[in-house]
Amino acid sequence: xxxxxxxxxxxxxxxxxxxxxxxxxxxxxxxxxxxxxxxxxxxxxxxxxxxxxxxxxxxxxxxxxxxxxxxxxxxxxxxxxxxxxxxxxxxxxxxxxxxxxxxxxxxxxxxxxxxxxxxxxxxxxxxxxxxxxxxxxxxxxx
Numbered sequence: 001x002x003x004x005x006x007x008x009x010x011x012x013x014x015x016x017x018x019x020x021x022x023x024x025x026x027x028x029x030x031x032x033x034x035x036x037x038x039x040x041x042x043x044x045x046x047x048x049x050x051x052x053x054x055x056x057x058x059x060x061x062x063x064x065x066x067x068x069x070x071x072x073x074x075x076x077x078x079x080x081x082x083x084x085x086x087x088x089x090x091x092x093x094x095x096x097x098x099x100x101x102x103x104x105x106x107x108x109x110x111x112x113x114x115x116x117x118x119x120x121x122x123x124x125x126x127x128x129x130x131x132x133x134x135x136x137x138x139x140x141x142x
Contacts, residue, residue: 001077001137002038004031005095008070018065024102025058027074028090032106035076035088039133041126050113051126053086057107064099071095077137081130083120085109 006027014020033043046053066072073095080087085107092102110117119127134140 001075002031002035004034004074004076006030006072006074008066008068008072010068013068018067019070021062024060024062024092024104027072027092028058028060028088028104028106031074031076031090032088040129046126051117052111053108054111055106056085056109058104060102060104062102064094064101066094066101072101078130078133079105079138081134083127083130084116084118086130 008019012019012023036043036046043053071094073093075089075091075093077089078086079089086109087105087107090102090104090106091100092104093100110119112122117124119130
């Protein structure tokens with residue numbers, strides 16, 4: 001698990017002065033990319049190898065709104081991984097108040113050169129990194 005910290009920009013708020021709901025999905029992506037980098041899978045490096053990780057599903061619950069200049073702390077962790085599919089969890093809190101703002105999950109598959117790709121079957125070195133992340137974040141081993 002990592003904690004990604006991010007300040008809300010003025011342009012990310014709506015007419016009511018709160019962070020527009022669509023921005024939280026962008027924040028999830030920023031946090032996910034940072035998480036992958038920290039576990040040794042920089043996404044730019046992964047993509048140069050022809051591997052993509054498209055989002056195939058999202059679950060998001062908005063709990064407490066944020067406003068301009070609020071600082072979000074986003075806890076990111078692997079919830080599930082089997083070589084082909086990846087599920088990541090996000091918990092977003094207001095750093096100043098501690099209020100729970102958003103809980104979310106994103107589900108991904110892996111593609112290589114446009115075709116489904118299984119890290120485990122391919123004995124890809126990234127499989128070991130993902131297995132380690134899963135074990136550290138959930139205690140689950142496979």
